[in-house]
Amino acid sequence: PKTPKGICGADADTLVARNLLRAVAAGSGCYIHIVENTALNLRAIGESGGPIKSPAALDRLAAHLGVSGTGLHEKAVNVANAVLSDLYLPRYETMRLTEKMAYAPRYALWDKLGILPGGAKSEVFDGVVKSSTNLNSDPVDMLMHCLTLGISTGLYGLTMTNLLNDVMLGQPVIRSAAVGFKTIDPRYINIMITGHQHSCFTDLQERLVAPDAVRRAKAAGAEGFRLVGCTCVGQDLQLRGEHYQEVFTGHAGNNFTSEAVLATGAIDMVVSEFNCTLPGLEPIADKLKIKMICIDDVSKKANAEYARYSYQDREAVTEKVVSEAIASYRARRGDVKMNIPADHGNDDTLTGVSELSLKEFLGGAWKPLVDLIASGTIKGVVGVVGCSSMVSGGHDVLTVDLVKELIARDIIVLSAGCSSGGLENCGLMSPSAAGLAGPSLRAVCEKLGI
Ligand code: SF4
Known part of the structure; x- marks a missing residue:
């Protein structure tokens, strides 16, 4: 100054x-x-x-x-x-x-x-x-x-x-899940969700797989509806994905990846309710004729239609999403080029970790984990949490490199938020990542099959 x-x-x-x-x-x-x-x-x-x-x-x-x-x-x-x-x-x-x-x-x-x-x-x-x-x-x-x-x-x-x-x-259950662009199935009417308020989708995720909704999708030429996860609400669906296996295809990617997810051409609608619904989605949606619906005006996009969600109005909001998604599918499919990188992501990302599910996984007590840390076999636990960023080399580069370094030093990494989106798409939440860990952590992972 x-x-x-x-x-x-x-x-x-x-x-x-x-x-x-x-x-x-x-x-x-x-x-x-x-x-x-x-x-x-x-x-x-x-x-x-x-x-x-x-x-x-x-x-x-x-x-x-x-x-x-x-x-x-x-x-x-x-x-x-x-x-x-x-x-x-x-x-x-x-x-x-x-x-x-x-x-x-x-x-x-x-x-x-x-x-x-x-x-x-x-x-x-x-x-x-x-x-x-x-x-x-x-x-x-x-x-x-x-x-x-x-x-x-x-x-x-x-x-x-x-x-x-x-x-x-529903409570999280530890399981393997598919992640990345490979989760997007072009045979379906695909709705990408962005935000942080999973409870605003309770009705939608049940209705999209109801027989009458599937019949309407089939009449339009699709196999049915699928929700494609992006940003934190995608992580939430992934976390509780055990309960939504039919409607939820998987977590495609984090905040900045959502632009590329739209660019595949296979998304027919975006439903947003919070951040991170990037302004950068707007021109892509316009160009690829993707309908945008916003259900909470705190994340209103300039080209999105606003249909305020409340539990009391859930049926009307769900019907709007279903009918507009069908209309969008009919209007754009065949007219818009698709390019879904089939080898992006994996099928064996470990997810569903909560305090409760992790304790159950450890046999009902924290002692096995505490013993590993107390004996020095595992050096500790580090949280790599929060948003992804574009600094230090590009999208997710910093978090991916940091996590590789930490696990190589026998340190367990807990991740959450969009950091997870990058880490999982790069295979760091798959059992094969044990190969990048230090000898002690690798032995623990291999013994537990994680
Ligand atoms: S973790 Fe951060 S970047 Fe990702 S959706 Fe949440 S607020 Fe946005």
């Missing part, structure tokens, strides 16, 4: 903390939006007596949160209400479920530091206020606010969303 302070007197620490807080508040807003919609969907399912895919997940979550109810549906409503009422609290009231969701010693520390979150939406709101021009100029206060937002985002936006999805969509 040419001067030590801005014209208003703000120093560099204030400017940096203000920008960081604004970015963190925006990110928190995104994930709180997701958990809010997820809880609203669960409440609507409970109130209408709709399908609860995993009663066991509901019982476990309700017991954990200290929520009761007569019967499954009432329990679902009460769990959803407990989450929603926390999200809607004012900032000066601490959210009640945080303590039940957090690791106890850490909760005590947060309490001591005074960073326990009040209502999650209010925390985002005041984060935006604080970081506006000439409001807060205390960098430490703004950084502490970032930590508070991190707690509400992690525990509610991420962990709670997954636990609620387990109830509505």
